[in-house]
Amino acid sequence: MINRLRYAKAQLVLAGLLTIIPTLATRAEEASRLLIPHMVPLRSLESREWAEFPEQIGNSSLRLTFAADPKQDWTLQLRQLDVKQGWNVLLNGQKLGALERNENAQIATFAIPQKLLQTAGNLLAVEPAGHRSSDDIAIGQVRLIPYPPSQALTKATIEVQVVDDESGQSVPARITLTHLDGTLAAVGNQSTAGTAVRTGVLYTLSGAAKIKTMAGDYRVYATRGFEWSVAEQTISLQPGTADPVQLRIRRVVPTEGWVASDTHVHTLTFSGHGDSSIEERMATLAGEGIELPIATDHNVHINYTSYAKRLGADKYFTPVIGNEVTTKIGHFNIFPVVDGAETPDHTAATWDQIFENIFKTPNVQIAIFNHARDVHSGFRPFGPENHIAIAGENYLGWTVQANAMELINSGATQTNPYQLFHDWLGLLNRGHAIAPIGCSDSHDVARHFVGQARTYVRVDDRDPGQLSLEDAVRSFREGRVSVSYGLFSKILVNDQFAAGDLVPTKGTHTEVTVDVLGPAWVRAERVRLFANGRLVGSEQIDPKKGQAAGLKWTAHWRIPNPRHDFHLVAIADGPGVTAPYWPMAKAYQPTSIEWESRARAITGAVWVDGDKNGQRDSAQAYAQRLVQQHTNDLPNLLAALDAYDAPIAIQVASRLRQGGTSPLDATLNKALSNASEKVRDAFAEYRDAWRETVRTTSR
Numbered sequence: 001m002i003n004r005l006r007y008a009k010a011q012l013v014l015a016g017l018l019t020i021i022p023t024l025a026t027r028a029e030e031a032s033r034l035l036i037p038h039m040v041p042l043r044s045l046e047s048r049e050w051a052e053f054p055e056q057i058g059n060s061s062l063r064l065t066f067a068a069d070p071k072q073d074w075t076l077q078l079r080q081l082d083v084k085q086g087w088n089v090l091l092n093g094q095k096l097g098a099l100e101r102n103e104n105a106q107i108a109t110f111a112i113p114q115k116l117l118q119t120a121g122n123l124l125a126v127e128p129a130g131h132r133s134s135d136d137i138a139i140g141q142v143r144l145i146p147y148p149p150s151q152a153l154t155k156a157t158i159e160v161q162v163v164d165d166e167s168g169q170s171v172p173a174r175i176t177l178t179h180l181d182g183t184l185a186a187v188g189n190q191s192t193a194g195t196a197v198r199t200g201v202l203y204t205l206s207g208a209a210k211i212k213t214m215a216g217d218y219r220v221y222a223t224r225g226f227e228w229s230v231a232e233q234t235i236s237l238q239p240g241t242a243d244p245v246q247l248r249i250r251r252v253v254p255t256e257g258w259v260a261s262d263t264h265v266h267t268l269t270f271s272g273h274g275d276s277s278i279e280e281r282m283a284t285l286a287g288e289g290i291e292l293p294i295a296t297d298h299n300v301h302i303n304y305t306s307y308a309k310r311l312g313a314d315k316y317f318t319p320v321i322g323n324e325v326t327t328k329i330g331h332f333n334i335f336p337v338v339d340g341a342e343t344p345d346h347t348a349a350t351w352d353q354i355f356e357n358i359f360k361t362p363n364v365q366i367a368i369f370n371h372a373r374d375v376h377s378g379f380r381p382f383g384p385e386n387h388i389a390i391a392g393e394n395y396l397g398w399t400v401q402a403n404a405m406e407l408i409n410s411g412a413t414q415t416n417p418y419q420l421f422h423d424w425l426g427l428l429n430r431g432h433a434i435a436p437i438g439c440s441d442s443h444d445v446a447r448h449f450v451g452q453a454r455t456y457v458r459v460d461d462r463d464p465g466q467l468s469l470e471d472a473v474r475s476f477r478e479g480r481v482s483v484s485y486g487l488f489s490k491i492l493v494n495d496q497f498a499a500g501d502l503v504p505t506k507g508t509h510t511e512v513t514v515d516v517l518g519p520a521w522v523r524a525e526r527v528r529l530f531a532n533g534r535l536v537g538s539e540q541i542d543p544k545k546g547q548a549a550g551l552k553w554t555a556h557w558r559i560p561n562p563r564h565d566f567h568l569v570a571i572a573d574g575p576g577v578t579a580p581y582w583p584m585a586k587a588y589q590p591t592s593i594e595w596e597s598r599a600r601a602i603t604g605a606v607w608v609d610g611d612k613n614g615q616r617d618s619a620q621a622y623a624q625r626l627v628q629q630h631t632n633d634l635p636n637l638l639a640a641l642d643a644y645d646a647p648i649a650i651q652v653a654s655r656l657r658q659g660g661t662s663p664l665d666a667t668l669n670k671a672l673s674n675a676s677e678k679v680r681d682a683f684a685e686y687r688d689a690w691r692e693t694v695r696t697t698s699r
């Protein structure tokens with residue numbers, strides 16, 4: 001990223017107003033004029049947003065003057081980088097438009113109407129519009145082109161056809177067009193029925209597309225989401241020509257028996273924000289290979305079926321009616337909803353009321369806890385002020401009634417890529433049956449595109465247009481899922497049990513096999529295994545194999561069986577994708593100026609029946625029994641914990657606190673001084689987490 005920011009001399013240049021010396025001739029045939037060759041960093045407010053930007057940036061806006069023939073239509077282009085918030089572009093005090101709110105490097109294009117220009121002394125300004133937090137951006141390579149955009153952007157055509165290398169048939173795809181430095185290129189097309197077009201990005205349902213752009217050198221890519229290979233070609237376009245390009249891609253990640261679902265999908269049409277129309281959404285879903293999209297606009301029930309049929313997208317996916325129940329105390333994605341059903345009341349003040357309304361909605365069986373670490377309406381559901389994550393304990397005394405939870409939301413990524421994963425493990429220990437979810441929360445065509453994070457669900461996937469919703473819902477409920485964000489993983493226990501299963505124990509050990517899969521364009525580095533949320537195995541993946549297409553790695557572990565139940569979960573990860581055809585977004589509400597993106601795969605949980613009673617007992621269930629057994633006998637309670645793991649001791653600490661015994665209680669601490677180190681450490685862990693909650697709530 002850093003090498004893409006070429007700030008050369010930006011600081012010096014910005015010390016004063018930039019004045020571009022007028023050149024003499026300005027005839028239409030003349031080549032475009034470069035007003036600023038380099039990139040200039042801007043920071044809208046005081047604080048630094050990202051470490052990759054300079055510590056000090058003196059400017060929050062760019063101003064430059066230039067001369068131009070006012071009897072001529074011009075196009076203004078600039079290269080923009082890392083734009084998250086609104087930035088206006090003004091010419092002589094009039095708004096030309098705004099930078100695209102998209103953090104990826106791209107070319108922004110503006111029409112300059114003749115009436116706005118004067119012969120000399122034209123003032124171009126780029127300035128932030130109403131920011132409440134700081135946005136670090138870079139703009140530059142500002143260029144004047146002596147044609148209106150309708151001509152400037154249609155000088156050359158690329159006729160792209162994306163073909164499945166195996167069948168020879170055209171397939172829905174995403175075509176990405178960049179300059180040779182990776183910047184998304186300006187295109188002269190608009191979306192049509194079956195295509196969705198943005199700067200440098202064109203989704204096509206048919207696999208064919210005519211992309212209009214300027215003459216020059218380009219790289220063109222074809223992709224079809226996570227399961228497919230990438231095809232790329234470099235081309236040199238001359239004005240007035242149409243160049244045919246065939247790009248062959250191939251399905252490289254075997255996911256037979258698993259359906260690719262995006263449980264969190266928006267449209268501009270029905271949510272009122274973002275930029276993807278409902279028609280464009282059909283092309284993006286098929287182009288990213290999503291087979292089970294859940295429509296989840298805010299507090300409405302939307303049925304994609306008629307749109308998918310009309311555009312011929314219905315053979316690629318089975319749409320599901322859902323709803324993002326958007327409340328002041330959390331967002332919850334619910335499905336499946338019966339067409340025409342009344343929406344649940346989202347104004348209720350407690351989770352109890354909200355969930356009562358949710359599960360009264362006809363047919364609704366799945367409720368997902370969305371982006372639980374993000375702040376919305378001033379409320380962060382799993383923030384330490386409300387939630388003691390290691391114990392899965394709600395500090396407000398509310399009960400989590402969702403049966404699934406977003407661990408990766410690719411449109412709202414976290415600074416700490418593993419926080420929600422650990423939050424989920426805490427909830428499993430608390431006794432909540434919760435399926436792990438990956439989703440996109442996409443409102444856009446290209447910015448945070450659909451299907452990047454996704455959930456694989458165990459369903460017969462032979463006919464994506466006719467998937468069994470009943471089977472899918474059952475698999476979600478039972479946790480027969482796998483979370484994917486550039487990687488995919490499968491867990492197998494004792495050679496026959498998978499995510500969602502309860503494994504009968506035999507012998508002293510449990511055998512665990514984890515497969516890590518992905519395309520060659522995503523690298524896997526590491527795979528780890530957790531038992532009751534504790535790390536019990538970790539393997540570095542051979543670098544060469546981590547880059548393979550399809551099955552990248554198989555890890556084997558042999559875990560000694562405790563005498564109690566436990567759950568097993570694996571997580572694989574590798575470097576985030578920065579390629580322009582699938583870039584992973586920076587943190588949505590960053591808590592640090594440092595940012596590291598990680599591709600990830602998280603398996604569903606497998607339960608091991610250590611106590612052989614034929615049911616799943618959570619850490620919380622054991623804690624409850626132990627506390628009951630040893631009422632008013634702390635020394636014996638703590639001694640009994642020696643036979644259990646740390647998560648069970650943490651649940652005991654939590655129960656004791658809820659029963660009135662503070663982690664700072666003198667009697668408790670005296671008893672702890674005689675307890676084993678393992679038990680003492682677990683209680684200290686709970687005490688520290690609880691203290692953070694107390695600190696946060698007393699602020």
Ligand SMILES: [Zn+2]
Pocket residue numbers: 324331370371
């Ligand atoms: Zn939301």
Ligand SMILES: [Zn+2]
Pocket residue numbers: 264266324441
């Ligand atoms: Zn949403």
